[in-house]
Amino acid sequence: MKIAFVTDSGSGISPEFWKENGIYSLPLQLSSGAETFQENETISHEDVISRLKNDEVLKTSMPAYGRIQDLFDTLKAQGYEGVFAVPICKGLSGTLDAMESCANQAGLVFYGFDCYSTAVLQAHCILEAKKMYEAGDSIETILAKLEKIAKSADTILLCSDLQHMKRGGRLTPMAAALGGLLKIKPILHDNIETDGKVDVLDKVRTMSRAQDRVIDRLKKIGVTPEYDITVAHVDALEEAEAYAKKISAALGGAKIRIIDLVSAVSAHTGLGCLAVQVFDAQNEPVTVYDKQTQMTIGE
Template sequence: MKVAFVTDSGTGLSVKEVEALGCYSVPLQISYDDVSLLENEDINVDGVYKLMQEGKMLKTSLAPVGKIEELFTRLKDEGYEKIFAVPICSGLSGTIDAMQMVAKQVGIDFDYFDNHVTAMVEKYMVVRAKNLYEEGKTLDEIKVILSEICDTTNTLLIPNDLHHLKRGGRLTPLAATLGGLLKIKPILEINKKTNGKIDVLDKVRTMSRALDRTVEIMKKEILDGGTGYSITVAHVVAEEAGKGLIEKYQEVFPNAKYDLIKLVSVVGVHTGLGCLAVQYYKQL
């Protein structure tokens, strides 16, 4: 069966960059005032951060249904019999539902895996799924492996404040009502346990303590000095702090693979300037 592996710009990549990896993608949307822009097509992450620094009130939304329909129709015309999608998680976006609806309209078989997050994990999973299929794994077998990866995955976020997250509705109701968190440093998490929604894991008084606390959390989950793990530190206009955080992690998890990136636009818009994040998973 000819299967197309599909994701979205939550990977941090453009449509062309994803296609270079043998997969397909649709762009999510960034909007402000009466302007709507396609992520990583009309505007890149630096452009988004610049708008944030200018004080623009940005919003995000799923890919235009027309873009999804255009892609799915093209894939069907190219002889693909099934689409397997690993997009941004359902806890953050309605992308999965939209893809299901469009696939039914277009008349192409559709399956998906909800990775309960986005960014580097989303990118890794869609490419891994494609490679596993080419190695002869069935889609059901692939979903089992992706689920095992998901079990090792966590994303911790340390925003400067919760104003952006509260405004965007990306916090769980409990977290959104804890107004006192605006005066301290919250540690947020998004993972399988939170069903892909951003929730409060802990709260401390200083940024230094918050960063130390992430190490304590990770030590309970990452064993063998990080062997087999990928650890990504992401930032929103806080590169030097991100570099320092990687150095801190390298002392504890010397065997892990590390990346320093700018936090993907569709997350950074909601976490705000100065946010630091760490995302980790075991490569299976």
């Protein structure tokens, strides 16, 4: 069966990279007031940071339904019989369901995988799926391996700007006010256990303590130096570097890449957010972020 592999911009990777690797990518949308932008097409990550610095409240949404329809109709016309999709997770977006609906309308067999997060994990899953299919593996074998990878993953967020989350509707005004008064640092995460939805993992009083709790969490879930580990940040490179060094030292010199947090998440967390994403890549090296990596810490 001739299958097209499809993702979206939730990985934070450029459309050019996906084109070079034979994977179709659709842009998520960001909006500010009456303006709507296509991620990586009509708005860049630098633009998002600039708007956050101007206290703009950005909202995000799935790729335009018409864009999905047009792509799948084109794929059908080009002789594709099916679509294998790994977009941003269902807990954060309706993209996967929309893709399935459009595939059905176009008469394409649809295989969708929910990675229960986004960013590096999402990119790794779609690349791994395509590589395995081209090597002759069955769809069932591919899905089983991706599920194993997803089960090993966790994405943990440390947000420093509760007021931004309040403005974006992510916190009640009372919770934001109390958080600011008491200097509470919420530790948030999403994974297969949270069904891809952002949930509260813990609450502490200082960023240093929050980072220590994250390291305890990584050890608890069995993260080793062999895992793929990424620290991402929202305009906080120096803080991200220090955080990555701290994690690397605690995990036996683990190699950690540092990247910008993807725009679809940054828009909600606000400036200063630090995130760590880990998963067991199943002995498959992850090099997809080489061009975007700002720094690598560890051995």
